[in-house]
Amino acid sequence: MVRKTKEDAELTRQRIIDAARDVFLVRGVSRTSMEQVATQAGVTRGAIYWHFNNKTDLLYALRDRVFLPLIDRMDDTLLVEGSTDPLTRIENFLSGTIKVLNDSIETRQTYEIMMLKCEYVDEFEAVLRQMISTCSGIIENVRLTYERAQVKGLLAGDLTPAELAMDTHLFFSGLLHMWVKDIEGTQLRPHALAMIKTHINLRRK
Amino acid sequence: MVRKTKEDAELTRQRIIDAARDVFLVRGVSRTSMEQVATQAGVTRGAIYWHFNNKTDLLYALRDRVFLPLIDRMDDTLLVEGSTDPLTRIENFLSGTIKVLNDSIETRQTYEIMMLKCEYVDEFEAVLRQMISTCSGIIENVRLTYERAQVKGLLAGDLTPAELAMDTHLFFSGLLHMWVKDIEGTQLRPHALAMIKTHINLRRK
DNA sequence: TATTACATACAAACATGTATGTATGTAAAT
DNA sequence: ATTTACATACATACATGTTTGTATGTAATA
Known part of the structure; x- marks a missing residue:
């Protein structure tokens, strides 16, 4: 020893x-x-x-190693005004997350475990609450970015930025779930980036 | 005894x-x-x-009691041409599922168990594959209905029915997940029907 | 030397699946 | 109509194994 x-x-x-x-x-x-x-x-x-201390703590450590960097990345992509227009920034944020999933087996596997391989009971229900709280932050940032797009006259239709942000968030939440469930990577994964582009184009004037 | x-x-x-x-x-x-x-x-x-035979069989029985009627209902709502236009039929299909979740505690709880309280490993991975297969059927039916809407000139934008069907499916998948996670029913559940209406309006001319 | 980062041993509890027991339903024979 | 034989739908007992958390041992670091 x-x-x-x-x-x-x-x-x-x-x-x-x-x-x-x-x-x-x-x-x-x-x-x-x-x-x-x-x-x-x-x-x-x-x-x-x-x-x-126990298995739950181990699972927390596993999760934090992947999710904290992802959350940090979020503000950079959405809120920092660069040369790209706001709609492209939303698109980059969404597709950036998919790219991380594609590039990092650790991220990919952690997502899979969190979504498909664990049960949200007892002490782990708090994790679900945290995830929902993180979602609220994301929705707010996407709404702000849609507002910027509206000010610039980039949005089609007459929906509000809040409505658009919610729709986008649900779309992306569904995309992540289906992406993770495409275990063999043949049905949805090859098309994910194109779907994001389609989604954004649907709201571009 | x-x-x-x-x-x-x-x-x-x-x-x-x-x-x-x-x-x-x-x-x-x-x-x-x-x-x-x-x-x-x-x-x-x-x-x-x-x-x-075992716990897995018990879980299968629990699931089948809820999901089989839902799947049966699907064809009725989407494919049977009635007095409603195709876009409204898609909307009715989506909101009908939310209504079942609202009305039936059994359905609601079964969804919650399947989404948040079980792990898709071993013999249960087959269930995941079945769910994905069911999704393909739903996407196809939604695509056909979007096609009918296109023929009637009801669609905004220039996306294909296949692209729209996929976007709608991902939106609804995300909605279901977030709906189920809204355990206390205060954050998303009250707005789900409005969000579906918004989603459909985004593609209506 | 005291503390650390482990390895090993101990103690206790729990859970599964199966074997066996039992009372009753049901169909057929008398 | 009654009796019998069999099957059923459980309850109870048995057999086995696994897992957790903690106590204790130990070699190396700081």
Whole structure:
């Protein structure tokens, strides 16, 4: 039994998180035992319990590693006025998220676990509430961006930015769910970016 | 131990399904033991195993009781030409599903269990595949209905019926997910019908 | 030396599926 | 109409296994 440096301990911790992700993906969170995670990580259960209080904490760590960077990215894409028009900024925000899903297997798998492989009961219901709260933030940012588009005369039809933002949010929420469910990546994934473009074009004058 | 008539046995079976739904909703499918379902149903585990092979079969029964009628309803609303125009038929199909969710606690709870309280692993992955297959059928029916709307000159913009059908499907998929997640029914549920109307209006000339 | 980052051992609880027991329904024979 | 044989619809008991969390041990770091 070899004690480690702090850096080594952190590597062990990350290795445990990676292992959890692998096993959660196959077995689902509830049916995964801590022994299985330990085996996958090449440590013992004692090590897991040193780093994490329980399975839920492990799942939190897994989730935070992926979702926090995504949320940080959101403000950059939507609210920072650059050379692109507001509608293109919304499109870039949506397609950027799809690109991250395409590029990062970690992100992809974490989404899949959160959407299809865990049950929102007990202490985990709070996570659902957080997700809904994050959605409210996103909707607000999209609404603000649609307002900018309206001011610039870019919007078709006579719907309000709030209505458009809600419609877009529901569209994108559905897209994410269907994207994740397209496990073999043949039915929806190849078309996701085109669908986003279509969606934005539907509201462009 | 009193043996029952066939009719009584069927009542026992339905009572077990109802009990399972109640317990699954609170504890999640995986964390629910068959003993808990038995207690809730007022029978013993032996009775459950008489009627169902295992927990997965019980979950199938629960699901089928709700989803089969919904799927049957689909063709009626979309494909049967009545006095209403095709866009209104799409709107009625979408809002009709929301109305069923509002009116039937059983439907509502089953959706919640299927979306938030179970993990799609092992034998249950097949259910996910079935759901995706059902979605394809819905998309096709919506596309056909959008085509009818196009022939009648009701569509705004220059998108194809296939593109519109896909956008609508993703919107509605997102709406269902967010609707189900609005557990306290205060954030999205009161506005769902209006959002559907908005969505359809966005494509009406 | 004290603390850390683990590994190993212990204790307890729970859950599943199956075997067996039992009372009653049902159809057929008398 | 009564009796019998069988099947049914459960309840109870059995057998087995797994999993969790915690206590304790241990080598290395700080």
